[in-house]
Amino acid sequence: LSHRAGTAQDWKRLRFVFEKLGFQVVIHHNLMSFDIRGEMKKLANEDFSKYGCLVVCLLSHGIENAIAGADGLYVNVNKLKYKFSYNNCPSLYGKPKIFIVQACQGVLEQNERNIVPLTLLSPGAV
Numbered sequence: 001l002s003h004r005a006g007t008a009q010d011w012k013r014l015r016f017v018f019e020k021l022g023f024q025v026v027i028h029h030n031l032m033s034f035d036i037r038g039e040m041k042k043l044a045n046e047d048f049s050k051y052g053c054l055v056v057c058l059l060s061h062g063i064e065n066a067i068a069g070a071d072g073l074y075v076n077v078n079k080l081k082y083k084f085s086y087n088n089c090p091s092l093y094g095k096p097k098i099f100i101v102q103a104c105q106g107v108l109e110q111n112e113r114n115i116v117p118l119t120l121l122s123p124g125a126v
Contacts, residue, residue, distance in 0.1 A: 007059055007102075010059055010102055011027060011057075011059055014057050014059075014100075015027060018055065023055065030070040031069055031070060032069045032070050032071040032073075033068070033069030033071055033073035033074065033075050034069070034071075035069070036058075036067070036069050036075045036080070037075060037079075037080070040056075040080045040083050041083055043056075043083075044083040044084050044088050044089040045089075046089075046091075047091050048089070048091040048092045048095065049091045051095070052095060052096075053095050053096040053097065053098065054084065054092055054095070054096070054097045054098065055098045055099075055100065056080075056097075056098070056099050056100070057099075057100040057101075057102065058077070058080075058099065058100070058101045058102065058103065059102040059103065060102075060103045061103055061104060062074070062077075062101065062103030062104050063104065065077055065078055067101065067103050068103075077099070077101060080099075081097070081099055084097050
């Protein structure tokens with residue numbers, strides 16, 4: 001996969017904000033798709049009874065409803081979220097589960113003023 005410009009700033013700022021808010025922050029870099037699923041499964045097996053919520057930030061390339069692993073294979077974001085359902089992670093029952101996805105999620109691109117289909121953008125149009 002190509003390098004995502006600004007990703008280092010993104011994760012450093014997210015870490016700074018969440019540590020200031022008192023969160024325990026764990027960072028993983030360049031995980032393969034299999035490892036993304038494995039780390040999320042491992043996280044869902046944790047005991048969250050002493051925590052008030054869960055925040056997961058996913059920074060990668062993506063398509064609609066999926067993010068890419070470092071191997072270029074996609075992982076369905078909804079399936080990752082399901083790992084934290086009551087049946088899979090009962091200690092988070094009734095607690096906020098927040099997923100922040102910093103990745104392309106479709107065929108639209110955002111310019112300075114609005115969101116437009118990629119096919120409508122031409123060089124110098126922005």
